[in-house]
Amino acid sequence: xxxxxxxxxxxxxxxxxxxxxxxxxxxxxxxxxxxxxxxxxxxxxxxxxxxxxxxxxxxxxxxxxxxxxxxxxxxxxxxxxxxxxxxxxxxxxxxxxxxxxxxxxxxxxxxxxxxxxxxxxxxxxxxxxxxxxxxxxxxxxxxxxxxxxxxxx
Amino acid sequence: xxxxxxxxxxxxxxxxxxxxxxxxxxxxxxxxxxxxxxxxxxxxxxxxxxxxxxxxxxxxxxxxxxxxxxxxxxxxxxxxxxxxxxxxxxxxxxxxxxxxxxxxxxxxxxxxxxxxxxxxxxxxxxxxxxxxxxxxxxxxxxxxxxxxxxxxxxxxxxxxxxxxxxxxxxxxxxxxxxxxxxxxxxxxxxxxxxxxxxxxxxxxxxxxxxxxxxxxxxxxxxxxxxxxxxxxxxxxxxxxxxxxxxxxxxxxxxxxxxxxxxxxxxxxxxxxxxxxxxxxxxxxxxxxxxxxxxxxxxxxxxxxxxxxxxxxxxxxxxxxxxxxxxxxxxxxxxxxxxxxxxxxxxxxxxxxxxxxxxxxxxxxxxxxxxxxxxxxxxxxxxxxxxxxxxxxxxxxxxxxxxxxxxxxxxxxxxxxxxxxxxxxxxxxxxxxxxxxxxxxxxxxxxxxxxxxxxxxxxxxxxxxxxxxxxxxxxxxxxxxxxxxxxxxxxxxxxxxxxxxxxxxxxxxxxxxxxxxxxxxxxxxxxxxxxxxxxxxxxxxxxxxxxxxxxxxxxxxxxxxxxxxxxxxxxxxxxxxxxxxxxxxxxxxxxxxxxxxxxxxxxxxxxxxxxxxxxxxxxxxxxxxxxxxxxxxxxxxxxxxxxxxxxxxxxxxxxxxxxxxxxxxxxxxxxxxxxxxxxxxxxxxxxxxxxxxxxxxxxxxxxxxxxxxxxxxxxxx
Numbered sequence: 004x005x006x007x008x009x010x011x012x013x014x015x016x017x018x019x020x021x022x023x024x025x026x027x028x029x030x031x032x033x034x035x036x037x038x039x040x041x042x043x044x045x046x047x048x049x050x051x052x053x054x055x056x057x058x059x060x061x062x063x064x065x066x067x068x069x070x071x072x073x074x075x076x077x078x079x080x081x082x083x084x085x086x087x088x089x090x091x092x093x094x095x096x097x098x099x100x101x102x103x104x105x106x107x108x109x110x111x112x113x114x115x116x117x118x119x120x121x122x123x124x125x126x127x128x129x130x131x132x133x134x135x136x137x138x139x140x141x142x143x144x145x146x147x148x149x150x151x152x153x154x155x156x
Numbered sequence: 157x158x159x160x161x162x163x164x165x166x167x168x169x170x171x172x173x174x175x176x177x178x179x180x181x182x183x184x185x186x187x188x189x190x191x192x193x194x195x196x197x198x199x200x201x202x203x204x205x206x207x208x209x210x211x212x213x214x215x216x217x218x219x220x221x222x223x224x225x226x227x228x229x230x231x232x233x234x235x236x237x238x239x240x241x242x243x244x245x246x247x248x249x250x251x252x253x254x255x256x257x258x259x260x261x262x263x264x265x266x267x268x269x270x271x272x273x274x275x276x277x278x279x280x281x282x283x284x285x286x287x288x289x290x291x292x293x294x295x296x297x298x299x300x301x302x303x304x305x306x307x308x309x310x311x312x313x314x315x316x317x318x319x320x321x322x323x324x325x326x327x328x329x330x331x332x333x334x335x336x337x338x339x340x341x342x343x344x345x346x347x348x349x350x351x352x353x354x355x356x357x358x359x360x361x362x363x364x365x366x367x368x369x370x371x372x373x374x375x376x377x378x379x380x381x382x383x384x385x386x387x388x389x390x391x392x393x394x395x396x397x398x399x400x401x402x403x404x405x406x407x408x409x410x411x412x413x414x415x416x417x418x419x420x421x422x423x424x425x426x427x428x429x430x431x432x433x434x435x436x437x438x439x440x441x442x443x444x445x446x447x448x449x450x451x452x453x454x455x456x457x458x459x460x461x462x463x464x465x466x467x468x469x470x471x472x473x474x475x476x477x478x479x480x481x482x483x484x485x486x487x488x489x490x491x492x493x494x495x496x497x498x499x500x501x502x503x504x505x506x507x508x509x510x511x512x513x514x515x516x517x518x519x520x521x522x523x524x525x526x527x528x529x530x531x532x533x534x535x536x537x538x539x540x541x542x543x544x545x546x547x548x549x550x551x552x553x554x555x556x557x558x559x560x561x562x563x564x565x566x567x568x569x570x571x572x573x574x575x576x577x578x579x580x581x582x583x584x585x586x587x588x589x590x591x592x593x594x595x596x597x598x599x600x601x602x603x604x605x606x607x608x609x610x611x612x613x614x615x616x617x618x619x620x621x622x623x624x625x626x627x628x629x630x631x632x633x634x635x636x637x638x639x640x641x642x643x644x645x646x647x648x649x650x651x652x653x654x655x656x657x658x659x660x661x662x663x664x665x666x667x668x669x670x671x672x673x674x675x676x677x678x679x680x681x682x683x684x685x686x687x688x689x690x691x692x693x694x695x696x697x698x699x700x701x702x703x704x705x706x707x708x709x710x711x712x713x714x715x716x717x718x719x720x721x722x723x724x725x726x727x728x729x730x731x732x733x734x735x736x737x738x739x740x741x742x743x744x745x746x747x748x749x750x751x752x753x754x755x756x757x758x759x760x761x762x763x764x765x766x767x768x769x770x771x772x773x774x775x776x777x778x779x780x781x782x783x784x785x786x787x788x789x790x791x792x793x794x795x796x797x798x799x800x801x802x803x804x805x806x807x808x809x810x811x812x813x814x815x816x817x818x819x820x821x822x823x824x825x826x827x828x829x830x831x832x833x834x835x836x837x838x839x840x841x842x843x844x845x846x847x848x849x850x851x852x853x854x855x856x857x858x859x860x861x862x863x864x865x866x867x868x869x870x871x872x
Contacts (some may be wrong), residue, residue, distance in 0.1 A: 013219045044862040047799035063839040063854040
């Protein structure tokens with residue numbers, strides 16, 4: 004009984020999304036909502052990876068393209084394209100465009116390898132690698148993805 | 157017990173009273189004989205003292221008490237309001253304000269005694285009255301009870317263990333008092349007063365019993381009196397003073413408890429069981445005795461009533477309210493205190509409603525009209541009227557007269573006048589102009605900066621003014637008025653004006669601008685240099701201003717509020733700083749325009765006119781497109797290029813130009829299409845997107861689409 008509880012405490016749920024050929028895990032605690040792709044209003048002079056803003060239930064929410072942020076080829080909007088609404092702070096939501104939302108998995112702490120000390124841009128966005136029966140999944144470090152490194156510098 | 161729940165009220169009301177005092181003393185300074193003023197002052201000071209006492213702020217109470225004494229003497233015609241005294245009183249008010257600030261921050265009054273002010277007040281009193289030290293203290297003693305009956309002490313029956321404790325204390329030489337405290341029937345916070353009495357007594361000794369129980373007193377389950385038994389080493393008089401220091405205490409009866417009167421010496425080892433019933437009997441006359449020192453002059457029938465112990469409070473209840481708080485009643489107005497957050501919620505809901513309404517309107521816009529549609533249309537128009545009215549009402553609720561900010565300025569100018577040794581007067585108009593609460597909270601400091609500037613740099617010295625043939629006394633004007641959807645506040649002086657040449661030299665010396673730039677700049681542009689960070693032209697850095705942190709802060713603040721500031725100055729005649737502020741920050745009227753297939757909103761407040769310009773009329777000046785409109789040359793801004801809008805279709809034969817203004821600078825924004833006027837709700841686009849501030853926000857249109865709001869101030 005106790006053992007089971009412990010395990011539950013240490014394990015986390017991740018939403019598995021697809022970007023191109025790769026799979027990424029996003030900690031479910033950051034995800035407020037998942038919506039279909041919708042009309043995005045362009046914001047002029049914004050950072051290139053910001054596609055613009057969308058209207059979610061009366062709130063104006065900026066939307067970023069993870070593909071552009073990660074240096075992949077630009078998004079092609081298909082039927083499976085989704086926007087994940089991420090909330091890091093209560094008053095500041097942000098949308099992230101992904102090619103597809105696949106499933107929710109549970110990873111216990113011992114199935115996660117902490118991020119290796121890579122120096123390229125992409126590894127900064129990862130918090131670790133999760134092992135699951137059908138392969139490995141990169142876990143995104145959401146706060147790092149949201150922070151605008153260009154403006155911080 | 158906890159008085160912190162009253163803290164908010166205390167802070168608000170103290171602010172009000174301090175403001176009142178400031179204003180009235182200013183009047184008193186000019187008209188030392190004005191009786192109404194003196195009465196007002198006395199009233200405000202008295203309430204202030206009472207409130208400070210209730211909350212247990214002793215230092216504050218002491219200072220107000222001494223100030224009140226002075227006012228009281230002035231009121232009685234025994235003293236004159238000399239300039240010296242007025243200065244002292246103002247210092248006292250400042251000290252009280254700083255107490256209040258400390259209280260706001262820490263809920264405690266701090267440790268500053270302001271003894272010098274208190275001493276000063278005492279001295280003035282002595283001199284004014286020609287009395288020796290000590291005497292004036294008695295005059296309006298803090299006993300707010302020159303009225304009604306001689307109260308009677310209640311008798312307490314001690315339980316066994318209490319009696320034991322009492323006797324033990326007695327053996328150790330402590331005094332044992334039975335104390336009955338009577339609170340004024342007009343008192344609103346009875347429990348708070350009682351709490352303060354308890355607090356004061358606990359400092360002096362141990363309370364071994366109270367009637368009613370402490371818990372009941374805290375819950376206000378008592379009439380207007382309560383009793384207790386106190387063991388203390390302090391003398392009776394000291395205890396009395398301690399209790400009477402708590403305000404709104406009507407009277408207090410202290411009697412030595414007589415548990416040991418007969419017995420103690422003779423029977424060193426008391427028999428508690430037998431003692432208990434014996435004690436009450438012998439104490440009754442005792443308790444009555446101290447009623448003698450109670451204030452003299454009360455009506456005889458009342459005294460008779462007082463003879464019957466418990467009848468007394470009842471009698472007081474009916475009598476006193478009429479006497480003590482009558483003047484305060486006059487100020488009652490029919491208003492409700494509402495938390496600003498609740499108003500924000502309400503505002504948000506109204507915003508949602510307007511979005512929903514816009515949705516209905518746009519749904520109705522397309523498709524053909526049928527008979528059903530036309531009645532639907534009518535209903536929508538009705539809904540539109542209602543939401544607009546609702547919005548206006550909610551806005552009105554949030555509006556606060558600017559008076560609450562500017563009413564402290566006369567006092568400030570007076571102080572500045574003394575400090576700078578310049579004679580000056582402040583003339584204010586339009587104090588009743590209203591602004592959104594959020595704007596009001598922010599506008600105080602910028603205005604203060606401007607006024608200080610006017611007093612310090614703007615006005616010449618009195619001698620200089622006489623030499624120049626101006627009126628000796630300088631004038632500063634503060635005018636507020638509404639202009640369309642803006643509120644304009646002008647800070648004007650009739651001083652020297654801005655010396656453009658001096659500013660230019662200074663800017664050159666500092667390297668802010670180059671020689672060539674200086675040549676090309678207009679006077680206006682040079683004056684605008686004053687608003688750059690750390691730019692002060694005052695040769696002497698004074699206490700008042702000149703540290704160069706003024707005008708740029710003013711500008712930033714005002715722009716953050718969505719307003720702008722403009723300067724007009726004539727050398728030798730004075731300067732005028734004109735501040736324009738939006739009436740509200742949440743909902744604005746805009747013109748919707750189309751660029752390519754994107755929609756943008758331009759705030760109506762900054763739009764001058766809309767023009768249709770033939771392509772041939774566009775001229776070039778220094779390679780920039782301009783148009784000439786009614787005699788003025790206006791630069792054109794191609795919004796589609798600035799905003800990187802993808803172009804569709806070919807260049808039309810004529811341009812639709814929206815002429816916007818920033819201050820008195822005009823510019824023409826070229827747009828593809830005009831959609832129409834729309835009332836929109838401003839939403840933030842969040843902090844993650846940075847886009848060089850071109851976009852000041854976004855709004856949700858009726859069909860759920862988002863339109864961005866252009867910030868004209870950045871574009872122009």
